[in-house]
Amino acid sequence: MRFLRRTAPILKDSLICDEVCGMLEYAHMADLVLETHNLTKEFIRRKGLSSPRNPLEKKVFTAVRDINLSVERGEIFGLLGPNGAGKTTLTKMLCTLILPSRGTAAVCGFNLAKQQGKVKSKIALISSEERTFYWRLTGRQNLDFFAALHGIPKKLAARRIVEVLEIVEMTDAADRRFQEYSTGMKQRMGLARGLLADPEIFFMDEPTKGLDPIATWHLHEFIRGTLAAAGKTVIVATHHLAEAEQICDRIGIMIAGEMLASGPVKELTGDASLADFFRNLVEQTMVERLDS
Amino acid sequence: MEVSYRFSFVLQFASIFFSVVMFYFVAKLLGEAPSVQKSLSEYGGNYFSFVLIGIAFSNFLSVGLGSFSTNIRSEQMLGTLEAMLVTPTRLSNIVLSSSQWSFAFTSLRVGVYLLIGGIFFGVSFSGAAIIPALLALVLTVVAFSSLGIISASFIMIFKRGDPIAFVLSTSSTLLGGVYYPISILPDWMQTVSYLFPITYSLRAIRLSLLQGAGFSEVGGDLLALIIFSLITLPISLACFRYAVRRAKRDGSLAHY
Structure with a gap:
C-alpha cells in the first residue's frame, strides 16, 4: 500500500488512470514507465517535379509501423x-x-x-x-x-x-x-x-x-x-x-x-x-x- | 551570448552615429526649402528631428517583424532548438523570451539615436509628452510583434523565404512615413498607408515627442494601434500554433 500511495500522484492525471479499472492492474501498471500501442509514423511527401504529370500526388513513407512496447x-x-x-x-x-500518425503511448503514465x-x-x-x-x-x-x-x-x-x-x-x-x-x-x-x-x-x-x-x-x-x-x-x-x-x-x-x-x-x-x-x-x- | 561578440556590439553603436550624421547633412540640404517646412509643419517643420525619430523607431519595426523568425532560424541552424523543445517550456514562451533581448537592445539603440540627436545636433525634447509616447511605443511593439509571429510561422514551415516580413517591411518603409511625411504621397498611396501600423506609430510618437501632444491629439492613432493588435495578435498566435503542429507532424521542427 505504501508503494501505491507513493505512485498514486504520478498516475493521477494519467491516461492509464483514466482507462484502467482495478487496483491490481493499477499497481502493475505503475511499474511501466513507457507503453506504446500500435505507434505509427507516416511521412507524407508530395511527388513534386519527380512526377511532372501530377506533382501534387502524395507519397506515403512509413518510418515507424505499429510499435507495441512496454518498458519498466x-x-x-x-x-x-x-x-x-x-x-x-x-x-x-x-x-x-x-x-505520431496513429497509435497511442504513455510516458510515466502521461x-x-x-x-x-x-x-x-x-x-x-x-x-x-x-x-x-x-x-x-x-x-x-x-x-x-x-x-x-x-x-x-x-x-x-x-x-x-x-x-x-x-x-x-x-x-x-x-x-x-x-x-x-x-x-x-x-x-x-x-x-x-x-x-x-x-x-x-x-x-x-x-x-x-x-x-x-x-x-x-x-x-x-x-x-x-x-x-x-x-x-x-x-x-x-x-x-x-x-x-x-x-x-x-x-x-x-x-x-x-x-x-x-x-x-x-x-x-x-x-x-x-x-x-x-x-x-x-x-x-x-x-x-x-x-x-x- | 550577443554581448560575447564585443566588436559587433560596439560596431552597431558606431553605425548609429554615422547614420545620424548622414541624415543631419541631408536635413541641412533640405531644411530651409519652403515645401519641406510646409510638409512638416504638423511636426514643427524641422526635417532632422522628423527623420531622427523615423529611423530610430522604425528599428522596432525591423525587430518586431524579424526577431521571432530570425531567432527560430538561428536556433534551428545552431542545433539548439530540439534540446529546448524537450524541456517543459512551451515553444511560444521560448520564442517570445528569445526576442526579449532584441527588443531591449533596440530600446537601447533608439535611446542612443535620441541622445546623439539631442546632445550633438540640438534636437529638443524639452516639451515631450512622455506617457503618450511610451504608450504608443508599447502598442507599436505589440502590433509589430504580432506580424512578426506570423512571419515566424512561415519560417517554421517553409524554413526560408518568408513573404510576410519582406512585404511588410518594404511597404511600411515606403508608405509609413519613416523618411518623409505621408502627406507628400499620392492620395491612393496615403489611403494604403493607413493599413500599416507604422503610420499610426510614427505619427503618435513624433507628435508626442516633438510637439508635446497629449492623449486628445494622438488618441486616434493609439486606438488604431489597439484595434490592429486586437485583430492580428489572436490570428498570429493561431498561425504559430498551426505551424508548430504541422512541423511536428512533418518531423521538421529542427530542420533548416
Missing part, C-alpha cells in the same frame, strides 16, 4: 537496427518532437499526445549531436540556461548544476567555453544537462558516436553504475551490437520501421551470438520483402 522502471532498453530503421523517429516521437508538457518533465534526450549547446557560452552558463527552461528556481538550479557537474566529473572545466571541450567532454555535458531536472527516463540516441573506447567505457559505466543504480530508465538507440549486449537488460530490433524482435538478449539469441542473430533477421526480412 529501472530498465535499460536497447533499440537496435540498421541505419534508417526508424530508431531516431521512434525516439523523437516518444520525446514529443514528432507527432498521454504522449495530450499531455506533452508533463511527458517532457519526466524525460531527458541525450543525443550524440554536439551542436545542441551554445558553443560561445561556458558549460555552466549552458546548464544555467537549460535549468531555466526546465523551470528550476535559480537558487536550486545553482546547487543542482554543482551536483551534476560533479557526477559527470566536469567541475574543473565548467567555466570554460563549450567550444573548447573535447568530444568526450561535450558528451558528458549532454549527460549533465539530462540529469538537471532529475528525469525518470533517459532517451539516448547513438550516445557513443564519435567517442573513443575509454570514453565509451566510461559512458557504459555511467549508464549501468549510476543511472540504473538510481532506478532510472534508459532507452538507448544504437546500431552497435556489442554496446547493446553489454549494457541493455532487453533489446528491441527494428528493421524498416517495424519491431521484429524484442526481449532479453540471451532469450532472443539462444546459443547464437547477437551479431549472427541480427544478421539473420535482417537477411530474412529482406528476402521476405523481396518475395512479397
Whole structure:
C-alpha cells in the first residue's frame, strides 16, 4: 500500500488512470514507465517535379509501423537496427518532437499526445549531436540556461548544476567555453544537462558516436553504475551490437520501421551470438520483402 | 551570448552615429526649402528631428517583424532548438523570451539615436509628452510583434523565404512615413498607408515627442494601434500554433 500511495500522484492525471479499472492492474501498471500501442509514423511527401504529370500526388513513407512496447522502471532498453530503421523517429516521437500518425503511448503514465508538457518533465534526450549547446557560452552558463527552461528556481538550479557537474566529473572545466571541450567532454555535458531536472527516463540516441573506447567505457559505466543504480530508465538507440549486449537488460530490433524482435538478449539469441542473430533477421526480412 | 561578440556590439553603436550624421547633412540640404517646412509643419517643420525619430523607431519595426523568425532560424541552424523543445517550456514562451533581448537592445539603440540627436545636433525634447509616447511605443511593439509571429510561422514551415516580413517591411518603409511625411504621397498611396501600423506609430510618437501632444491629439492613432493588435495578435498566435503542429507532424521542427 505504501508503494501505491507513493505512485498514486504520478498516475493521477494519467491516461492509464483514466482507462484502467482495478487496483491490481493499477499497481502493475505503475511499474511501466513507457507503453506504446500500435505507434505509427507516416511521412507524407508530395511527388513534386519527380512526377511532372501530377506533382501534387502524395507519397506515403512509413518510418515507424505499429510499435507495441512496454518498458519498466529501472530498465535499460536497447533499440537496435540498421541505419534508417526508424530508431531516431521512434525516439523523437516518444520525446514529443514528432507527432505520431496513429497509435497511442504513455510516458510515466502521461498521454504522449495530450499531455506533452508533463511527458517532457519526466524525460531527458541525450543525443550524440554536439551542436545542441551554445558553443560561445561556458558549460555552466549552458546548464544555467537549460535549468531555466526546465523551470528550476535559480537558487536550486545553482546547487543542482554543482551536483551534476560533479557526477559527470566536469567541475574543473565548467567555466570554460563549450567550444573548447573535447568530444568526450561535450558528451558528458549532454549527460549533465539530462540529469538537471532529475528525469525518470533517459532517451539516448547513438550516445557513443564519435567517442573513443575509454570514453565509451566510461559512458557504459555511467549508464549501468549510476543511472540504473538510481532506478532510472534508459532507452538507448544504437546500431552497435556489442554496446547493446553489454549494457541493455532487453533489446528491441527494428528493421524498416517495424519491431521484429524484442526481449532479453540471451532469450532472443539462444546459443547464437547477437551479431549472427541480427544478421539473420535482417537477411530474412529482406528476402521476405523481396518475395512479397 | 550577443554581448560575447564585443566588436559587433560596439560596431552597431558606431553605425548609429554615422547614420545620424548622414541624415543631419541631408536635413541641412533640405531644411530651409519652403515645401519641406510646409510638409512638416504638423511636426514643427524641422526635417532632422522628423527623420531622427523615423529611423530610430522604425528599428522596432525591423525587430518586431524579424526577431521571432530570425531567432527560430538561428536556433534551428545552431542545433539548439530540439534540446529546448524537450524541456517543459512551451515553444511560444521560448520564442517570445528569445526576442526579449532584441527588443531591449533596440530600446537601447533608439535611446542612443535620441541622445546623439539631442546632445550633438540640438534636437529638443524639452516639451515631450512622455506617457503618450511610451504608450504608443508599447502598442507599436505589440502590433509589430504580432506580424512578426506570423512571419515566424512561415519560417517554421517553409524554413526560408518568408513573404510576410519582406512585404511588410518594404511597404511600411515606403508608405509609413519613416523618411518623409505621408502627406507628400499620392492620395491612393496615403489611403494604403493607413493599413500599416507604422503610420499610426510614427505619427503618435513624433507628435508626442516633438510637439508635446497629449492623449486628445494622438488618441486616434493609439486606438488604431489597439484595434490592429486586437485583430492580428489572436490570428498570429493561431498561425504559430498551426505551424508548430504541422512541423511536428512533418518531423521538421529542427530542420533548416
